[in-house]
Amino acid sequence: MNFFKKLFEKKEQVSYLGLSEWLKAKESELIPNDMVEGFNSRLSELNNMLAEEALMLETAELMNDVPQRIMQIVEGNKNEVLRRLQMFKEWCKQPENSKETANMVKESEKQLVELSESTKKAFSILSEFYRDNVKQILAALSKYEDLFSEIAQKYTNPKLTAVYGALKILDDRKEEDEKKSLIVKRKEELFEHADKLKSKKSLLHIELSQLQNNHGLLAAKSRLHEFREKEAELQNKIREFFSPLQDAFVKYAHMAVQYEELLSKYAENPVSAFGADIKLDALSAIQGIRQSIDELGLKESKLEKTKQALDKIEDDELAAIHKDYANLSKLAGETEKSIQDSSVVKSMKEIENSLALIQLAETKMEEDIKSILKQIESFAEHDNKELIEIMNKIKPVTLMP
Numbered sequence: 092m093n094f095f096k097k098l099f100e101k102k103e104q105v106s107y108l109g110l111s112e113w114l115k116a117k118e119s120e121l122i123p124n125d126m127v128e129g130f131n132s133r134l135s136e137l138n139n140m141l142a143e144e145a146l147m148l149e150t151a152e153l154m155n156d157v158p159q160r161i162m163q164i165v166e167g168n169k170n171e172v173l174r175r176l177q178m179f180k181e182w183c184k185q186p187e188n189s190k191e192t193a194n195m196v197k198e199s200e201k202q203l204v205e206l207s208e209s210t211k212k213a214f215s216i217l218s219e220f221y222r223d224n225v226k227q228i229l230a231a232l233s234k235y236e237d238l239f240s241e242i243a244q245k246y247t248n249p250k251l252t253a254v255y256g257a258l259k260i261l262d263d264r265k266e267e268d269e270k271k272s273l274i275v276k277r278k279e280e281l282f283e284h285a286d287k288l289k290s291k292k293s294l295l296h297i298e299l300s301q302l303q304n305n306h307g308l309l310a311a312k313s314r315l316h317e318f319r320e321k322e323a324e325l326q327n328k329i330r331e332f333f334s335p336l337q338d339a340f341v342k343y344a345h346m347a348v349q350y351e352e353l354l355s356k357y358a359e360n361p362v363s364a365f366g367a368d369i370k371l372d373a374l375s376a377i378q379g380i381r382q383s384i385d386e387l388g389l390k391e392s393k394l395e396k397t398k399q400a401l402d403k404i405e406d407d408e409l410a411a412i413h414k415d416y417a418n419l420s421k422l423a424g425e426t427e428k429s430i431q432d433s434s435v436v437k438s439m440k441e442i443e444n445s446l447a448l449i450q451l452a453e454t455k456m457e458e459d460i461k462s463i464l465k466q467i468e469s470f471a472e473h474d475n476k477e478l479i480e481i482m483n484k485i486k487p488v489t490l491m492p
Contacts, residue, residue, distance in 0.1 A: 127192050130242055131185040137238065138180055141231045145176045148217075148224040157220075165220055168213035176228070179206050183235070190258070192242065199239035203232070271467070278463045285456055292449050299442045308435045311426060318423035325416045326362045332409065333361035333373075335400035336380070342387040343380045350376040366420060371413050374406050 148169065153162055182202055186192040218225045302308070333340075337358045344354040353372055356364035365373070380387070381401055389397060430436055 127189050130192055133238055134183060134185055137231065137234055138183055141176060141180055144224065144227045144231055145173055148221060148228065149173055151221050151224055153220055165216065168216045172210050172213045172217060175206055175210050196239050196243045203236060274463055274466050278467065281456055281460050281463065288449050288453055292446060295442050295446055299439060302435050302439045305435045308430065308433065311430050315423060315426045315430065318419055318426060322419045322423055325412060325419065328412060329362050329365050332404055333357055335396055338389060338393055339380050339387055339397045342389065343376065343383065346383060347379055365413065366416060371410060374409065377401065377404060
């Protein structure tokens with residue numbers, strides 16, 4: 092921030108951090124405290140005067156011969172005037188420093204115009220009945236105008252305007268700095284949280300790897316793999332037996348309605364149908380196909396292949412395969428269930444769920460961090476613009492004698 096010092100050449104050396112105090116000192120030089128105190132003293136006198144005149148109006152009474160309807164209108168307008176005067180008097184509280192004084196003077200014209208516009212009609216009515224009271228109140232308000240006008244002239248100073256302009260920017264920057272501080276703090280919190288998530292994820296991966304290599308789990312998976320391989324071998328044999336008979340199953344199903352549902356299932360998926368055929372009713376159906384083979388209307392080439400497939404099927408062999416397949420399916424199912432129900436696998440699922448949640452949190456955090464960094468970048472651009480504006484504003488102040 093040394094570029095501020097260049098503005099002061101050899102007269103003064105002021106850094107950015109000391110700029111606020113320097114400006115306040117210049118403000119005191121331009122607007123001495125005794126001037127503010129004098130303004131407050133005169134403002135207090137006017138407030139007391141206005142309060143007294145308002146009280147006089149409030150306690151003033153109408154003549155007895157005024158009609159009731161007119162009396163109600165007059166009282167309504169009196170109350171409105173008193174209310175507006177009280178609001179104005181509350182606004183005219185004594186400022187604590189020259190800056191507040193300057194703000195009051197700047198706002199005074201608006202307040203006086205608003206008071207005049209809001210009471211013009213009421214004062215016009217009241218002047219018909221309380222002429223002296225209205226005259227005194229308007230005289231008091233006129234003195235407010237004189238006071239504000241006099242002080243305004245003292246505040247009409249380019250250097251003082253520059254001081255207040257620079258101080259306002261610095262005051263506004265306090266809010267911006269607080270916001271920036273909160274955002275920077277949030278960024279640090281996000282980075283810290285990201286590091287914690289990264290560490291937690293690393294530990295969870297280590298724990299998951301240990302569980303995946305659990306001796307009992309690996310042994311159970313090995314048994315399941317062995318069961319599934321043998322099961323697959325038997326499934327291939329089942330297909331070899333029944334796939335060549337698909338057309339025969341379809342045609343015989345139309346002839347023997349008692350086997351229609353069963354043979355339709357075998358024609359569609361022989362492995363699934365064979366596993367579900369607990370009593371192995373397919374053997375009876377196959378016997379019927381053997382007896383009616385020439386009546387099925389199969390083409391000669393298909394007929395020969397069908398007969399060859401039927402010759403390969405022996406009841407005892409098929410029954411043994413059925414038994415082995417049922418046992419293997421049961422063992423594989425039980426083993427798979429025991430694996431899924433094991434504490435090791437349950438722990439693995441919990442870790443996987445935690446990792447999924449961490450992934451979601453990291454994704455959201457990446458978006459938040461991008462947003463935060465973008466805000467910090469915009470703050471930096473805004474800071475540069477404001478610093479240039481401050482430099483331009485305080486140039487006339489640095490030329491003060």
